[in-house]
Amino acid sequence: MTDETAPQFRSDVTVELVRSAAADSDVIWAARVSTAGEQSLEALQEDPEKSKGLINYLMRDRHGTPFEHNSMTFFISAPIFVFREFHRHRSGWSYNEESGRYRELEPVFYVPGADRRLVQQGKPGRYEFVEGTPGQHKVTTEAMEASYRASYRAYREMLAEGVAREVARAVLPVGLFSSMYATCNARSLMHFLSLRTKRENATVPSFPQREIEMVAERMEDEWARLMPLTHAAFEKHGRVAP
Ligand SMILES: Cc1cc2nc3c(=O)[nH]c(=O)nc-3n(C[C@H](O)[C@H](O)[C@H](O)COP(=O)(O)OP(=O)(O)OC[C@H]3O[C@@H](n4cnc5c(N)ncnc54)[C@H](O)[C@@H]3O)c2cc1C
DSSP states (O other): OOOTTSOEEESSOEEEEEEEEOOHHHHHHHHHHHHHGGGGGGGGGSOHHHHHHHHHHHHHTTOOGGGGSOEEEEEEEEEHHHHHHHTTOOTTEEEEEOOTTTSOOOOEEEOOOTTSOOEEESSTTSOEEEOOOHHHHHHHHHHHHHHHHHHHHHHHHHHHTTOOHHHHGGGOOTTBEEEEEEEEOHHHHHHHHHHHOOOTTOSSOOOOOHHHHHHHHHHHHHHHHHOHHHHHHHHHTTTOOO
């Protein structure tokens, strides 16, 4: 029998696309209303090459609103420190997160994996990360796990004495996993991706924390599958949100 109060340690994140209404054709009909009026829906299947050209033009010239007529809802489970960064993205995003007031929080905690670069070098805003030594990985894993175990024990002790969940949770660290639904559209997702991924081909470089980038990469994979022409145009034009 597994002990539900025994801490679990994870180095990965969960990202699932749970619902979507998002296709390249949504961009086309929204854009073509300017010239075709209510016939824009009928013109959809006319010429795929023309559609590609139109999406590229909209992306290049930053005509952003046609990229808003679609919707993607993701279930995400990641450490609280990732959610703190995530929730700074306000425009075109809706969030609902599990509550630490209404339910007992489960003991799932983040520990960096062996491939997580541990050592920061360089100037603020332009940090580079390099591999940690085996000793640095060992101390990180051991210190985190010991700290997580102690804080979760304190949390459980307070709950056992009848202290409210909303009070007892104060001892839990930002490495605790939380979960949420996040709904966005292609335009708001592109803005998020431009800031939360680090790519050589980006016109404007960004230096995100690796853990939010892990979430962003998984979201980008799902979106690219749904809207391949829009994703290709985003790549072609330097990953700048229109
Ligand atoms: C690498 C990195 C490091 C960061 N470091 C820090 C940090 O040290 N401290 C910190 O506090 N934050 C930090 N942030 C968070 C950052 O300041 C933004 O809050 C976050 O990236 C969300 O960006 P945004 O406001 O453009 O996105 P959104 O909130 O989604 O907004 C999208 C766009 O809508 C427009 N917009 C939205 N709201 C307004 C408004 N009120 N007025 C005018 N225009 C608006 C803007 O054009 C904006 O770009 C960091 C972000 C990154 C990527």
